Amino acid sequence: GKPRVWVSRPTFPDIVARLEPHFEVTAEPDERKFSPTELAARLSGQDAVIVGLKDHVGAAEVADATRLRIVANLAVGYDNLDLDALSAAGIAVSNTADVLNESVADYAWAMMLGVARRMNAAERWLRAGHWHATEFKGWLGMDVRGRTLGILGMGRIGQAIARRAGGFGMAVLYHNRSPLPEAEERACNARYVDKQQLLRESDFLMLVLPLTAQTRHAIGAPELAQMKPTAVLVNVARGGIVDDAALAAALREQRLAAAALDVFEGEPAVHPGLLELDNVLLSPHIASASHETRRAMTALAVDNVLALFGHGPHAGRPPNILNPHVLASAGPAIHP
Ligand code: GLV
Numbered sequence: 097g098k099p100r101v102w103v104s105r106p107t108f109p110d111i112v113a114r115l116e117p118h119f120e121v122t123a124e125p126d127e128r129k130f131s132p133t134e135l136a137a138r139l140s141g142q143d144a145v146i147v148g149l150k151d152h153v154g155a156a157e158v159a160d161a162t163r164l165r166i167v168a169n170l171a172v173g174y175d176n177l178d179l180d181a182l183s184a185a186g187i188a189v190s191n192t193a194d195v196l197n198e199s200v201a202d203y204a205w206a207m208m209l210g211v212a213r214r215m216n217a218a219e220r221w222l223r224a225g226h227w228h229a230t231e232f233k234g235w236l237g238m239d240v241r242g243r244t245l246g247i248l249g250m251g252r253i254g255q256a257i258a259r260r261a262g263g264f265g266m267a268v269l270y271h272n273r274s275p276l277p278e279a280e281e282r283a284c285n286a287r288y289v290d291k292q293q294l295l296r297e298s299d300f301l302m303l304v305l306p307l308t309a310q311t312r313h314a315i316g317a318p319e320l321a322q323m324k325p326t327a328v329l330v331n332v333a334r335g336g337i338v339d340d341a342a343l344a345a346a347l348r349e350q351r352l353a354a355a356a357l358d359v360f361e362g363e364p365a366v367h368p369g370l371l372e373l374d375n376v377l378l379s380p381h382i383a384s385a386s387h388e389t390r391r392a393m394t395a396l397a398v399d400n401v402l403a404l405f406g407h408g409p410h411a412g413r414p415p416n417i418l419n420p421h422v423l424a425s426a427g428p429a430i431h432p
């Protein structure tokens with residue numbers, strides 16, 4: 097029979113339908129979180145799976161999935177997957193790098209401008225019926241023009257964020273494991289600095305780095321203490337990169353002016369100290385959530401699965417494989 101593919105969450109049926117000529121497709125009709133045992137049961141017997149950030153897949157979840165050849169993640173970040181364990185099991189892993197860069201960069205800017213101009217608190221105030229007269233000195237926010245934007249993590253999303261800064265009259269500093277090649281640095285008009293300098297000099301600090309053992313709490317109490325008390329922190333990357341308890345304390349004690357957060361440690365739970373504050377703009381992990389981009393992410397996951405099995409526009413060359421050595425060492429794909 098045809099190989100089997102499981103899609104762990106509702107996506108776009110017209111895109112998933114492209115699998116149907118080649119696969120037996122099971123797509124979950126509802127959004128839900130699977131326990132490790134439920135995931136293991138669903139993965140067993142599948143040849144390919146398309147999963148999301150809520151699905152944690154590691155050695156235990158694939159122990160019975162003896163036919164599984166690819167886990168396609170519906171996200172650019174893949175801290176929900178144990179890449180080493182999946183590689184050891186001979187399973188290819190793909191992500192959705194690149195197709196979401198511009199949407200996430202737009203959203204990071206929207207959050208930054210929104211919190212700088214206090215849109216979140218002003219909207220709450222209006223909706224609560226407090227608007228009785230217009231005050232000339234009401235709701236004064238911060239201009240971004242002439243200020244310094246700092247970017248921690250200068251991958252492709254960080255560069256897309258930096259490229260937008262010229263239009264807003266901001267200078268850009270960045271820190272990354274290594275500096276960009278000169279041409280790329282020039283293209284985004286950004287200057288490399290060490291992490292200390294980035295923390296000290298940024299008026300707005302945007303986090304755009306993946307969550308790994310090395311980046312966990314990259315922004316904790318010691319880092320927050322180095323930032324200007326007038327600075328604004330924006331996190332569109334991952335919860336866990338910021339120590340949310342330390343951040344809530346810094347904001348409450350006005351050691352930091354404001355924050356805009358799309359991601360949280362332990363989401364969907366949000367640290368209660370953050371929920372109490374008016375100088376924090378919060379959103380439920382939606383930086384890539386535009387119609388166009390969520391469709392493009394689904395199409396890319398589908399293309400990776402199709403390609404691994406020799407079908408579709410990239411037949412034989414899946415475009416976003418994170419562990420290509422697994423493909424190199426795999427035997428020929430034989431499926432009746
Ligand atoms: C979303 O958070 C992603 O990694 O794509």
Ligand code: GLV
Nearest residue numbers: 251252253254304
């Ligand atoms: C983020 O930093 C990326 O390049 O995806």
